[in-house]
Amino acid sequence: MELRPILSALLRSKTGAILVALQVALTLAILSNASYIVQDRLAIAARPTGADEGNVFFTRWYAFREGVDIPAMLDRDLELIRAIPGVRSVATANMAPLTQSGWNLGVSRHEGGAREETFNTAFYFTSESLVDALGLELVEGRDFRPEEVQDVEPSIANIEPKHAILARALAEQLFPDETSYVGKTAFLGDSQFEVVGIVERLQSPWAQLQDRGESSMIVPMRQLVPSSALVVRTEPGQQGRVLAELQRVMAAAMDGRVELGTTTLAQARANRYRADRALAWLLLSVMGLLLLVTASGIVGMASLWVNQRRKQIGVRRAIGARRVDILRYFLVENFMVTTIGIALGIGLAVLLNQWLIQTIDAARLPLMQLVIGAVLLWLLGLLAAFGPAWRAARITPAVATRSV
Numbered sequence: 001m002e003l004r005p006i007l008s009a010l011l012r013s014k015t016g017a018i019l020v021a022l023q024v025a026l027t028l029a030i031l032s033n034a035s036y037i038v039q040d041r042l043a044i045a046a047r048p049t050g051a052d053e054g055n056v057f058f059t060r061w062y063a064f065r066e067g068v069d070i071p072a073m074l075d076r077d078l079e080l081i082r083a084i085p086g087v088r089s090v091a092t093a094n095m096a097p098l099t100q101s102g103w104n105l106g107v108s109r110h111e112g113g114a115r116e117e118t119f120n121t122a123f124y125f126t127s128e129s130l131v132d133a134l135g136l137e138l139v140e141g142r143d144f145r146p147e148e149v150q151d152v153e154p155s156i157a158n159i160e161p162k163h164a165i166l167a168r169a170l171a172e173q174l175f176p177d178e179t180s181y182v183g184k185t186a187f188l189g190d191s192q193f194e195v196v197g198i199v200e201r202l203q204s205p206w207a208q209l210q211d212r213g214e215s216s217m218i219v220p221m222r223q224l225v226p227s228s229a230l231v232v233r234t235e236p237g238q239q240g241r242v243l244a245e246l247q248r249v250m251a252a253a254m255d256g257r258v259e260l261g262t263t264t265l266a267q268a269r270a271n272r273y274r275a276d277r278a279l280a281w282l283l284l285s286v287m288g289l290l291l292l293v294t295a296s297g298i299v300g301m302a303s304l305w306v307n308q309r310r311k312q313i314g315v316r317r318a319i320g321a322r323r324v325d326i327l328r329y330f331l332v333e334n335f336m337v338t339t340i341g342i343a344l345g346i347g348l349a350v351l352l353n354q355w356l357i358q359t360i361d362a363a364r365l366p367l368m369q370l371v372i373g374a375v376l377l378w379l380l381g382l383l384a385a386f387g388p389a390w391r392a393a394r395i396t397p398a399v400a401t402r403s404v
């Protein structure tokens with residue numbers, strides 16, 4: 001088929017073609033960027049914490065009466081919870097992954113007497129095995145020994161741990177040229193500590209983006225404050241029963257305490273990423289509506305072109321054109337308009353992505369995202385134009401040329 005006659009026909013009726021091309025361009029720009037944001041947000045929401053999320057919960061209790069023997073209270077709580085059937089492990093902890101509240105301190109490495117870059121680090125502390133209680137994967141070194149646990153008074157401002165377990169992400173930041181990290185030393189302020197173990201992954205309570213979300217450390221420390229903050233890991237399928245039994249056991253031994261809150265890591269994940277999922281669904285809805293509007297515009301314009309050219313169609317049919325020739329004509333015409341719109345849309349998508357990078361720190365749009373968007377719009381254009389093109393192909397010469 002000659003493309004020149006089709007292009008000449010479009011140039012004689014430019015307004016409709018320009019509007020459709022601009023609509024396609026705008027759709028591609030928004031579609032490609034929005035779809036990538038959706039993928040990015042859902043990927044962020046699916047990041048693993050490193051913990052056994054389906055079987056771990058975090059519970060906090062506060063003693064409001066005076067004269068509490070805090071070490072005895074903590075030991076009793078641990079003993080009571082360990083005795084509950086279905087409990088696999090329990091440990092004191094100041095915070096848990098995804099709970100959006102906790103400690104954040106600066107950790108650095110000293111080289112040649114000078115302090116190097118300081119990394120903001122999620123600071124977990126425990127008097128038992130938080131590695132076991134969270135279900136973390138210890139990939140190097142060992143867990144803490146009982147004699148390494150320090151009792152820290154709340155009035156002491158400067159915390160000076162001697163040992164620490166690091167998440168791999170933090171270890172790689174502190175020691176970028178190393179492959180083994182156990183035995184290395186780092187600093188919390190001016191206090192030096194030794195790395196005794198590495199866990200594969202431990203997400204922070206805030207689950208920040210990039211490496212910051214896994215920049216975490218654990219130290220063997222028990223802070224003597226009148227509250228119990230405990231991480232409990234249950235056997236698979238036992239979490240609901242253990243939670244109910246824990247409420248009963250702790251209430252019986254409450255002795256002037258109140259529950260500050262209990263949350264499973266699954267609930268914490270849902271709360272942490274609620275906004276991200278809402279944004280993803282909003283963008284998906286916008287994308288669906290935009291595609292529907294674009295398809296409707298293509299259908300409307302193609303139908304208008306068919307009605308305007310009924311006589312020309314009849315003449316072509318009368319001199320031997322087949323139905324497939326008429327069908328092909330309108331599909332090729334639509335393909336040309338869509339291609340022009342896609343070419344404009346690629347440039348617009350890149351500009352929009354640059355603005356998003358500067359405004360909301362979005363990721364750079366990959367080329368494949370543009371390719372997928374272009375193919376989708378080509379298919380959408382062909383499908384939308386097929387109905388009007390098929391009706392044009394079914395017009396008989398007698399009907400089309402009746403008034404000629």
